[in-house]
Every structure is written in structure tokens, then in C-alpha cells.
Amino acid sequence: MLIDCHTHIFPETVQKNRKEFLDDQGFALLYNNPASSIQGPEALLASMDANGIHISLACGFPWRSRQRLQHHNTFLMETSRKYEGRILALCCINPEDSWAAEETERCLEAGAFGIGEVACYHRDFDKDLLEKLRPVMALCRQFQAPVLIHTNDPVGHNYPGKAPISLQGIENLLQYFPENRMILAHGGGGYPFYSLMKKGITGKRDLVAYDTAAFPFLYKNETYSFLLHASGGPLLFGSDWPLLPPALYFRDMKKAGLSTEEILNICGKNAARFLGIDKHKAL
Numbered sequence: 074m075l076i077d078c079h080t081h082i083f084p085e086t087v088q089k090n091r092k093e094f095l096d097d098q099g100f101a102l103l104y105n106n107p108a109s110s111i112q113g114p115e116a117l118l119a120s121m122d123a124n125g126i127h128i129s130l131a132c133g134f135p136w137r138s139r140q141r142l143q144h145h146n147t148f149l150m151e152t153s154r155k156y157e158g159r160i161l162a163l164c165c166i167n168p169e170d171s172w173a174a175e176e177t178e179r180c181l182e183a184g185a186f187g188i189g190e191v192a193c194y195h196r197d198f199d200k201d202l203l204e205k206l207r208p209v210m211a212l213c214r215q216f217q218a219p220v221l222i223h224t225n226d227p228v229g230h231n232y233p234g235k236a237p238i239s240l241q242g243i244e245n246l247l248q249y250f251p252e253n254r255m256i257l258a259h260g261g262g263g264y265p266f267y268s269l270m271k272k273g274i275t276g277k278r279d280l281v282a283y284d285t286a287a288f289p290f291l292y293k294n295e296t297y298s299f300l301l302h303a304s305g306g307p308l309l310f311g312s313d314w315p316l317l318p319p320a321l322y323f324r325d326m327k328k329a330g331l332s333t334e335e336i337l338n339i340c341g342k343n344a345a346r347f348l349g350i351d352k353h354k355a356l
Contacts (some may be wrong), residue, residue, distance in 0.1 A: 076344040077121070077129040077201035077319060079190070079221065079286040080326060082160075083111050085214025097137055098223025099194050103234050110315040111209030114152045114160055117314065121159070123324060124319040127341075128158070128350065132190040132221065133165030139172060142153040146180050153186070161350075163189035163221055164211055174208035181216040187348075188213055189209055190258060194234055198242035203249045210250045219254045221284075221346055222246065226291065247281065254284045254347075259291065262302060268305025282347050285339070289321050295327035301335060307343040 087094055087182070088111050095101040103109060121129055133149055136142040142165065149162035164180035166173040166188060177188060188209065196202060213220050225235050243257065243264045257264065261283045283300055285308065300308045312319045326336050337338055344350065 074128070074345060075124075075126045076169045076310065076348075076350065077126050077314065078256060078309045078344050078348075079284050079314050080117055080129045080131050080314040081112075081190075081316075082114050082131045082149070082152070083134070084118050084145060085113060087111060087145075088113055094141070097141070097191070099135055099137070102194055106233070109233075112315045114156065117160065118156065120314060120319065124323075126319060129314075130161045130163050130186065130189075130221070132163045135165050135167040135190075135192055137167060137170070139170070139176075141250075142166070142176060143179075146176065146185070150180065150185055156249070161186035163187050166191065167193070168202060168206040168209060169193065170258055171304060173205070173303060174212060176210045177212045181212060181218055185218070187219040187221065189219075189256070190223050191220060192223035192234075192236065194236045195224075197237055197239050198246045200245070203245060207249070210253050213254075214252055217254070219256060221256045221258060223259070224257045224264065225259050226262045228263075229291070232290070238262055244345050252280070254280045256284050256311075256347075258284050258311065260285065260288065260296065265300055265303070265305060269303060279306075281306040282309050282343070283307075284309045285322060286311035286313035287316060289317055289325055294325045297329045297331060297339065298324050298335075301331070301339060307347050308339050309344045309347065310340040310353065 091104060091111060095105055104111060117129060131149055133145050136145060146164040149164055153160050153162040162185045164185040166176050188217060195200060225238055227239050243262060265283055283306055312322060
């Protein structure tokens with residue numbers, strides 16, 4: 074069973090009327106360029122079938138408009154029900170909004186699989202942001218729901234959506250919420266290397282995973298092997314679809330010299346264990 078832990082789909086209104094939504098700063102940052110693909114569930118399912126993927130976790134977007142956010146989250150939950158678990162809803166919130174916890178509770182009570190991709194593209198995980206995130210994370214613990222968090226490397230080239238996130242900021246996040254099950258997107262932004270330190274790293278390692286989203290853009294192929302064996306947490310396949318096709322990741326994993334079993338662990342077995350996905354319930 075192959076599981077893609079990081080995909081993005083949008084309601085038809087956004088797909089067809091991109092320009093009307095560019096007043097949202099975060100959306101404009103990522104989708105102002107017409108070449109940035111915006112797709113819906115039918116296209117995602119077609120890609121899944123073409124690549125042998127059984128289940129995908131589909132993310133919402135951290136809209137600043139409450140109406141847009143609720144519409145997107147409701148669309149994700151309806152999509153998950155329509156396709157009987159092949160697409161699992163990661164409803165989204167913006168932790169800076171006063172109603173973020175209320176929306177989190179609405180979604181989790183309605184059956185959302187988890188929350189994500191939580192992203193603040195203009196700031197680090199400082200104390201103020203983490204305090205705002207606290208009630209959201211408490212609800213996720215209550216519902217035993219995973220949280221997909223946007224992280225990125227603090228060095229290297231600039232790209233749309235790269236936030237000013239520091240390694241200390243990621244450590245702050247893990248210190249604040251050691252009981253939450255979290256997936257740190259984009260390989261944790263380099264943070265997994267520090268799991269090798271003898272002192273100074275906190276948080277429960279069995280509750281933190283890392284995904285491969287955008288790896289072909291960001292890292293050399295050797296990264297797969299390093300994170301698989303030395304990250305201190307499981308490595309989960311995330312394509313960031315439609316940004317990149319899943320086949321590109323599968324090709325790079327083979328080029329990296331990973332065994333068939335290692336590739337199957339990354340592409341499904343790790344996620345099934347970490348997220349508690351039951352094959353017979355999901356399909």
C-alpha cells in the first residue's frame with residue numbers, strides 16, 4: 074500500500090478563478106504565477122491511479138478569510154467522504170486567527186483525519202506564535218489527530234513559500250508540543266540532523282516524522298538514505314502534488330540505491346504505522 078502524506082487540492086471556485094483569490098498574501102506568494110498548478114480531487118485521483126498510490130492526505134490552505142478557510146475545509150471533508158477514504162482530509166487553520174481553535178474543533182468533530190499544512194510564511198515559531206497554536210494542538214491531542222507542519226531549510230536558495238524558520242524555531246515547536254503527533258514537511262528543514270546530538274534535543278521522537286515533499290527541488294538523492302536511517306523519526310513519502318509528480322520521487326529513490334524494502338517503507342509502511350492507517354478501513 075502506497076501512501077502520499079502531502080498533496081494539495083482546491084475547490085473548483087479557486088481552480089477556475091485564481092485571480093480573485095490573489096488578495097490573500099499567502100496564496101499570492103505561492104500561486105501568483107499562472108504556472109503554479111491548482112488542481113482538484115479528480116486530477117489527484119488520476120495521478121494516484123497512474124502511480125499506484127492507494128491513499129493521499131490532501132491539505133487545506135491557511136486562508137486569512139474565515140469564509141474561504143471554512144469553504145476549503147468543508148470541501149476537503151466532503152471529498153474524503155465521496156471517495157471513501159482514498160483521499161484523507163487535512164483541514165487547515167492559520168494559528169494567528171482568533172477562531173483557529175474553533176475551526177479545528179469543527180473539522181475534527183466532522184471527521185477530518187488531521188490538520189495541515191499549518192504554515193505561517195512570514196515568521197518563525199516564536200513564543201507568540203506557539204502560544205496562539207496551543208489550543209489547536211490541544212484539540213489535536215484530544216482527537217488523536219496528526220498535524221502536518223510547514224518547515225523549510227534556513228539556508229540555501231530562496232523560493233516561493235520559503236519562510237524565515239530557524240532550527241531553534243523548530244526545536245521550540247517540539248518543546249512546546251511534545252505530546253502531539255507531527256509530520257514536519259520538507260524533511261524538517263534540516264532539523265533531523267540534530268537528532269544525532271547527545272544533548273540538547275527534546276520532544277518524543279516517536280511522535281515526530283518527516284516527509285519528502287519537494288525533495289527533488291531541495292536535496293540530493295543521498296538525503297533519502299540519511300533520513301531513513303538517522304533522522305530519529307520515520308521518513309514518509311510526500312509528493313507535494315501537483316508541484317511534482319510522484320514518479321520523480323520513485324526514480325530518485327532508486328538512483329539513491331535504496332532497496333525495494335526501504336522504498337516501500339518510505340512510500341507506505343512508515344506512514345501506515347505512524348498514522349495508524351488501517352488498510353481495510355481506508356480502502
